[in-house]
Amino acid sequence: MSGEEIESRARAEREAEDRKGGLRGPEPEERMRPTGRRNAQGIRIDPEAEAEHDPRRTVITALVENEPGVLSRVSGLFSRRQFNIESLTVGPTQEDDYSRITIVVEEPDPNVDQIEKQLSKLVPVVSARELDGQPVTRELVLLKVNGEEPDKVHAITGMYDGTTLDAGPRTITVQITGDEGKIDDAIDAYEQFGIREIARTGQAALARGETATAPNDAIAVTDGSGDGHTARPSSGTDADEPAVTAPANDADAPDPEYDRPAVTAPANREAAVDAPANRSSPVSAPANERDAASTEANTDGTASTEGTGPEEGDE
Secondary structure: OHHHHHHHHHHHHHHHHHOOOOOOOOOOHOOOOOOEEOOOOEEOOOOHHHHOOEEEEEEEEEEOOOOOOHHHHHHHHHHHOOOEEEEEEEEEEOOOOEEEEEEEEEHHHHHHHHHHHHHHOOOOOEEEEOOOOOOOEEEEEEEEOOOOOHHHHHHHHHHHHOEEEEEEEEEEEEEEEHHHHHHHHHHHHHHHHHHEEEEEEOEEEOOOOOOOOOOOOOOOOOOOOOOOOEOOOOOOOOOOOOOOOOOHHHHHOOOOOOOOOOOOOOOOHHHOOOOOOOOOOOOOOOOOOOHHHHHOOOOOOOOOOOOOOOOOOOO
């Protein structure tokens, strides 16, 4: 078959497809598809959201109220979202009603943002945020190593400013305090003696300088009296409980039990209507009901004076 015949046959096939309502062009599988805009199922996606972000290690702090089940709710949030917790520490603050949770995670930036948002939605959480800008972090580790070479063990302990807590014929227990890098280096140095047990507390962190660790910290605002009393900020951050301004003087505060409008007394007390001397006595009524009855019964139009005038013998 010559080339002209092949071309004419292909032209005839295309014309037949056009008459049937078909479209010209390659098959759907052969067509070019834009990259980064659709996933394997053909669903349009955001290129930035689909991009893979490298995980990074960061510290998240949360100020929570002291109530049962707070730690369970926080850890359950990470479990449901499949976020891995590297370390978690909980401790009281200067106020007995609040505790601070410090969490170290290694997640990409989108997951870190989700952790902050999801933590802030929990009811017992007062505030939660990521500590950036090189916060002050410290960690404590207890190591129990073999005691065959106590001199070398004590030398390593002094090099890392540690403390020997227990020394026996077979084991030595030391304590090292510092940042995460220092703790990791100390553990590597003690591995030559044979580490039997390790107990790490996890990182405790605060913001550096005058920066507040929690922006909406309910216990960061003090009244300046020096007695340790603290107050919530009046910025209205709690949507469920609006801020209430206390009166300048406690005496001006309304009594909730007897909150009634005041009654203005007359300017001149003499102009006031005289009230009965005894409030318990009712308004004067007829002395005797029979007097009223006798008045109605008198047909000559003269009211009866029985019981109203002086009795006989009084004169």
